[in-house]
Amino acid sequence: MSTVEKRYAHVTYAWDAQRAAKMNGLQTLIFRSNLLGDDGRITNTGGGNTSSKLLETDPLTGEQVEVLWVKGSGGDLRTSTAENFSSLYMSKLVDLQQIYAAAPARGAKTPIEDKMVSYYPHCTFNLNPRASSIDTPLHAFVPWKHVDHTHPNSVISVAATRRSEQLTREIYGDEIAWTPWMRPGFELGLTLQRLWEKQPQLKGVILGQHGLLNGAHDQYECYELSLDLIDKAARFIEARDRGDQTFGGQKYQSLDESKRNAILEQLLPWLRGELSRQQRMVGTLQTDATMLRFVNSQDAPRLAELGTSCPDHFLRTKIKPMYVPWNPQSGDFAGLKQLILSGLEQYRKDYAAYYERCKHADSPAMRGADPTVILIPGIGMIAWGKTKSESRVTAEFYNCAVEVMRGAEAIDEYIALPEQEAFDIEYWLLEEAKLKRMPPEKPYARRVVMVVGAGSGIGKEVAHRFANEGAHVVCADLDPKAAQQTADITS
Amino acid sequence: MRRPRPEGSPADGGHHLVITAGIYVSPRPDGTIPDDAWGLTFDVNVIGPALVADEARKIFQAQGLRGSMVVTTSVNGMVSKKGSLAYDASKAAANHLVRELAVELAPLVRVNAVAPATVVAGSSMFPRDRVIASLSKYNIAFEESESTESLRDKLARFYAERTLTKVPILPADQAEAIVFLTGDKAAKTTGQVLAVDGGLVEAFVR
Numbered sequence: 001m002s003t004v005e006k007r008y009a010h011v012t013y014a015w016d017a018q019r020a021a022k023m024n025g026l027q028t029l030i031f032r033s034n035l036l037g038d039d040g041r042i043t044n045t046g047g048g049n050t051s052s053k054l055l056e057t058d059p060l061t062g063e064q065v066e067v068l069w070v071k072g073s074g075g076d077l078r079t080s081t082a083e084n085f086s087s088l089y090m091s092k093l094v095d096l097q098q099i100y101a102a103a104p105a106r107g108a109k110t111p112i113e114d115k116m117v118s119y120y121p122h123c124t125f126n127l128n129p130r131a132s133s134i135d136t137p138l139h140a141f142v143p144w145k146h147v148d149h150t151h152p153n154s155v156i157s158v159a160a161t162r163r164s165e166q167l168t169r170e171i172y173g174d175e176i177a178w179t180p181w182m183r184p185g186f187e188l189g190l191t192l193q194r195l196w197e198k199q200p201q202l203k204g205v206i207l208g209q210h211g212l213l214n215g216a217h218d219q220y221e222c223y224e225l226s227l228d229l230i231d232k233a234a235r236f237i238e239a240r241d242r243g244d245q246t247f248g249g250q251k252y253q254s255l256d257e258s259k260r261n262a263i264l265e266q267l268l269p270w271l272r273g274e275l276s277r278q279q280r281m282v283g284t285l286q287t288d289a290t291m292l293r294f295v296n297s298q299d300a301p302r303l304a305e306l307g308t309s310c311p312d313h314f315l316r317t318k319i320k321p322m323y324v325p326w327n328p329q330s331g332d333f334a335g336l337k338q339l340i341l342s343g344l345e346q347y348r349k350d351y352a353a354y355y356e357r358c359k360h361a362d363s364p365a366m367r368g369a370d371p372t373v374i375l376i377p378g379i380g381m382i383a384w385g386k387t388k389s390e391s392r393v394t395a396e397f398y399n400c401a402v403e404v405m406r407g408a409e410a411i412d413e414y415i416a417l418p419e420q421e422a423f424d425i426e427y428w429l430l431e432e433a434k435l436k437r438m439p440p441e442k443p444y445a446r447r448v449v450m451v452v453g454a455g456s457g458i459g460k461e462v463a464h465r466f467a468n469e470g471a472h473v474v475c476a477d478l479d480p481k482a483a484q485q486t487a488d489i490t491s
Numbered sequence: 492m493r494r495p496r497p498e499g500s501p502a503d504g505g506h507h508l509v510i511t512a513g514i515y516v517s518p519r520p521d522g523t524i525p526d527d528a529w530g531l532t533f534d535v536n537v538i539g540p541a542l543v544a545d546e547a548r549k550i551f552q553a554q555g556l557r558g559s560m561v562v563t564t565s566v567n568g569m570v571s572k573k574g575s576l577a578y579d580a581s582k583a584a585a586n587h588l589v590r591e592l593a594v595e596l597a598p599l600v601r602v603n604a605v606a607p608a609t610v611v612a613g614s615s616m617f618p619r620d621r622v623i624a625s626l627s628k629y630n631i632a633f634e635e636s637e638s639t640e641s642l643r644d645k646l647a648r649f650y651a652e653r654t655l656t657k658v659p660i661l662p663a664d665q666a667e668a669i670v671f672l673t674g675d676k677a678a679k680t681t682g683q684v685l686a687v688d689g690g691l692v693e694a695f696v697r
Contacts, residue, residue, distance in 0.1 A: 266553070269549075269550040269553035269554045270553040270554065270555075272505075272554055272556075273553065273554035273555040273556050276554070276556055280506065280556065282505075443674060443675075443676075444674065447505065447506045447507060448505020448506050448507070449505070449506065449507040449508075449509060449673065450505065450507070450508050450509070450547075451509045451510075451511065452508070452509070452510045452511065452512050452539075452543060453510060453511035453512030453513070453563070454511070456613070456614075456615050457511065457610070457613055457614045457615050457616065457662055458511045458563055458607065458610065458614070458662045458665045458666065458669075459509075459511035459512065460662070461662035461663055461665070461666040462509060462511060462662075462665070462666040462669050462670065464666075465663075465666045465667075465669075465670050466509075466670065466673075469670065471507075472505070474505075477512070478512065
């Protein structure tokens with residue numbers, strides 16, 4: 001294990017060898033996971049998973065058995081604790097391959113593949129209640145003791161290009177393999193197993209239009225390898241950065257703050273109303289230079305229309321955002337509203353048509369047809385969700401999408417997922433089951449309540465009551481400090 | 492008095508507006524009210540809610556989604572007594588403001604009021620000097636050395652005895668009524684003043 005601190009240009013190195021030395025295997029796995037999840041360039045919120053194959057004592061036989069500790073369904077690597085990890089008997093997981101092999105029809109997206117998920121609970125070690133991730137076979141069936149699967153923007157940039165396979169070889173040589181897009185599950189796990197059987201020297205693989213997976217027999221080496229691979233892709237991109245020709249150069253200029261805010265003051269309530277016809281939505285606004293460099297660019301309409309890569313991203317952002325073809329330099333507010341209205345009408349038509357084209361006999365009913373990301377030149381991006389924090393995550397994911405496109409267009413040509421593949425993730429029956437398992441929404445969910453007088457007395461009491469009932473509460477008071485105090489208390 | 496400006500967060504101010512801000516300006520010891528106290532009392536208790544409602548109306552109308560407003564008034568706007576002329580008159584005005592706003596903002600926005608009485612606990616409406624003035628008025632024994640909390644507690648229990656339910660009224664009681672009137676469970680209620688006063692016969696509406 002190396003104790004030399006390394007310096008990376010594009011990821012944060014945070015390993016603490018002294019702390020790790022005092023940890024057991026599971027603790028080290030958690031530590032490694034928290035570090036990886038802490039850097040948005042390594043993986044997105046809730047994205048990716050980690051694992052370690054550790055020897056544990058079987059509670060019934062007292063024997064040493066190999067157990068796969070793997071990040072479970074739900075939760076985020078950055079904040080994961082032991083409770084977030086599933087534990088499964090490796091031998092039972094491997095035995096599942098016989099069930100799969102016996103099925104008359106197998107492969108990605110077959111019924112047997114989804115059925116395999118129902119067997120994971122039977123492989124659980126020590127009554128661990130944490131539900132297993134769909135990605136469990138990706139960890140189980142590769143020979144490395146420790147495996148990191150991440151969604152790094154820089155690597156997804158490589159993974160989302162037309163010449164992705166050649167670029168992978170160019171950047172990484174033959175240490176890193178490449179597989180085309182495949183919906184994650186049992187078949188992808190077996191695909192990786194076969195890859196490693198053919199090329200035992202492999203350290204990792206780029207999953208086309210998805211992310212990175214790599215492993216080692218030592219926890220620290222696995223962590224270091226992840227950082228190495230991600231940083232390498234980022235440096236390759238940086239060396240080919242197109243500077244002011246990024247995204248084809250700027251088509252529009254950002255509006256100055258006061259003009260922008262004057263428009264937003266009028267626009268946002270109206271827009272929220274337009275998007276809240278079926279269910280109320282809450283928005284996150286972004287007007288920073290990085291996002292505007294994309295939104296104002298020549299290529300923005302083309303790239304926005306192409307859609308996103310990485311399944312995690314588009315589950316939130318939908319396959320494509322809505323780009324509003326408004327000229328901030330010459331257009332007026334009435335024109336902007338008109339373009340948004342016609343854009344929404346077209347988007348809803350396009351979405352319904354996509355659903356109709358791609359649906360299967362057993363697909364869940366169509367969910368909302370509204371965009372969750374809206375791009376307005378000169379102004380910025382607005383992301384929508386059922387809560388403030390959900391809309392922030394959607395915003396984060398579209399930021400990732402923009403960064404992925406930037407990298408891909410710098411080194412080659414960006415490509416998005418084929419729409420049937422995107423549909424098969426968005427309307428995956430397992431995804432639908434996950435949504436149905438969620439608890440019902442609270443009475444004031446999706447609502448915004450402003451309390452004038454929230455700093456004390458009845459106002460403070462009522463602000464907390466609304467918050468407990470799921471509302472987003474805006475605390476206003478003559479005494480701004482008191483209002484802030486009320487806002488800061490979470491019960 | 493200035494109109495509220497939605498600065499910095501133009502997307503704020505969403506679906507429901509609750510106003511609990513109010514002011515009680517203590518009369519002079521002889522019971523008279525300084526001229527400027529009248530203006531301040533009406534500014535905060537009546538004109539403030541009116542201006543905030545007017546700004547909120549623009550957002551409500553732009554959104555086109557059903558919303559609601561609840562204003563905290565007071566049973567003092569209904570019960571006739573002596574000792575707090577300006578405050579009581581302002582609360583009567585606030586009650587009628589709520590009724591008329593309910594008409595003006597219909598059908599999109601419902602407007603109601605909650606009328607507390609004697610919420611002494613944790614209230615900025617009952618600063619120490621007002622509590623002492625009231626204890627004196629009612630001939631309730633106290634020591635100057637007592638904590639404000641202890642004085643408030645004495646007053647709250649005195650008030651409770653005068654109600655039908657006989658229990659001190661808490662901010663949580665007001666919050667419960669406000670949350671009810673704000674939400675969808677009160678979807679068919681507008682223009683109403685709901686008294687949360689422990690049960691005061693003088694405040695019963697005819």
